[in-house]
Amino acid sequence: MTVRRLAGLALLPVFLTVGCATHYIRRDDGRAAFFLRCPGAREVALATSLDGFTPHKAHRSGSGQWVATVDADRDFSYFYLVDGKVFQPDCRMAEADDFGGTNCVYTIVP
Amino acid sequence: MRHASAGLILFFLLVVAMPAGADAVDDGLPATVSEQVRTQTREMIRVGVPADEALAMTRSMAQQGYSDAAMRQAQHQMMAACEEGLPHEPLFNKLQEGLAKQVPPENVVKAMQTVRERYRYSYRFARQITADKTQQKALGQAQAQALAAGLQTRDMTRIQDQVRQRIRSQTCDNCPQLATESALAARDMARLGVASPNVAEVVDEALEIGYDSPRMHRMRHQFQERAQYEDPQGLAHRYANAFRYGQDPAADNAGGSQGNRGGGNGDSDGGSGNGGGNGNGGRP
Numbered sequence: 001m002t003v004r005r006l007a008g009l010a011l012l013p014v015f016l017t018v019g020c021a022t023h024y025i026r027r028d029d030g031r032a033a034f035f036l037r038c039p040g041a042r043e044v045a046l047a048t049s050l051d052g053f054t055p056h057k058a059h060r061s062g063s064g065q066w067v068a069t070v071d072a073d074r075d076f077s078y079f080y081l082v083d084g085k086v087f088q089p090d091c092r093m094a095e096a097d098d099f100g101g102t103n104c105v106y107t108i109v110p
Numbered sequence: 111m112r113h114a115s116a117g118l119i120l121f122f123l124l125v126v127a128m129p130a131g132a133d134a135v136d137d138g139l140p141a142t143v144s145e146q147v148r149t150q151t152r153e154m155i156r157v158g159v160p161a162d163e164a165l166a167m168t169r170s171m172a173q174q175g176y177s178d179a180a181m182r183q184a185q186h187q188m189m190a191a192c193e194e195g196l197p198h199e200p201l202f203n204k205l206q207e208g209l210a211k212q213v214p215p216e217n218v219v220k221a222m223q224t225v226r227e228r229y230r231y232s233y234r235f236a237r238q239i240t241a242d243k244t245q246q247k248a249l250g251q252a253q254a255q256a257l258a259a260g261l262q263t264r265d266m267t268r269i270q271d272q273v274r275q276r277i278r279s280q281t282c283d284n285c286p287q288l289a290t291e292s293a294l295a296a297r298d299m300a301r302l303g304v305a306s307p308n309v310a311e312v313v314d315e316a317l318e319i320g321y322d323s324p325r326m327h328r329m330r331h332q333f334q335e336r337a338q339y340e341d342p343q344g345l346a347h348r349y350a351n352a353f354r355y356g357q358d359p360a361a362d363n364a365g366g367s368q369g370n371r372g373g374g375n376g377d378s379d380g381g382s383g384n385g386g387g388n389g390n391g392g393r394p
Contacts, residue, residue, distance in 0.1 A: 049203055053210035086211050093301035095259040098204060098221035099213045105301050
């Protein structure tokens with residue numbers, strides 16, 4: 001019983017971030033807008049390899065969607081920071097981050 | 111008079127210029143940074159790391175509370191990459207990523223070493239294939255990225271062996287470019303989640319039937335497009351099977367056309383249009 005309770009508590013942060021879903025990207029003239037549906041989040045940022053993973057604050061666009069826009073004229077890897085914690089959305093292209101996790105990869109569509 | 115001028119110049123160099131150089135490191139780092147780390151920061155600049163990057167990296171580590179030992183180990187990785195003629199930027203990026211993710215310093219140093227080893231392995235082959243520094247960089251980077259995407263070294267070696275075979279049999283016009291396109295194809299398939307042996311199988315078979323670099327390039331882009339609508343792993347199986355039966359899966363009619371085993375020139379497939387709005391979203 002205690003084990004179950006502990007497991008439940010351990011999984012709580014996972015459920016909170018799993019609340020973030022529906023990740024997609026819109027491209028427009030060399031820029032890309034990253035959308036993440038994350039209704040419960042207080043703060044969302046996008047970190048990319050374009051600029052040394054400096055967090056770009058996302059803004060709330062309504063209906064729980066967060067949006068961050070970056071210049072996207074070349075390939076790069078990225079992840080989100082949701083309330084300061086790394087959040088990796090389900091993405092089409094990914095690579096190992098060498099820390100035991102993965103990064104999503106943005107590519108210029110041929 | 112001439113001696114007096116020479117003496118003045120020497121005085122300027124010794125008294126004014128040299129301490130000014132030292133101050134650039136001293137001024138750029140917080141007072142808490144030890145003399146050993148400062149000395150090693152100067153050493154990094156001496157071996158070729160740009161001063162602003164050497165200072166930025168040391169400053170960031172100090173701000174995040176890295177120990178002296180951890181800072182020196184991270185700096186050592188950067189210096190070693192420079193001394194081995196490898197690019198230092200991927201290691202710097204890894205450090206910045208580790209800092210952004212608040213990864214423990216020892217794991218960041220380990221990750222930097224992993225990146226360096228990937229580049230060392232990749233550049234070894236690139237230097238065997240071409241003496242051109244630009245081509246070495248393109249090939250080295252493409253291979254290192256393929257490994258980061260999940261391609262195993264043994265599978266990369268299989269692709270490299272096939273490229274060597276093409277060079278020996280003189281069946282490639284621009285062999286370094288073919289090697290790079292092969293590595294990029296492997297990288298993209300691995301990024302899409304295709305298992306490493308299957309990635310190697312597809313690229314190896316493509317090389318075996320005589321793909322040149324434009325055809326490899328088209329296959330890579332076409333695979334990416336098709337993978338938006340099909341399971342990438344299944345798609346890779348289909349490509350490998352088609353190659354085995356002498357067909358070109360990247361041809362216009364998607365696996366129906368006869369390939370030209372042993373041939374070489376790329377046919378137009380017209381298949382690399384724009385995938386549209388959100389091709390980087392979730393895995394299909």
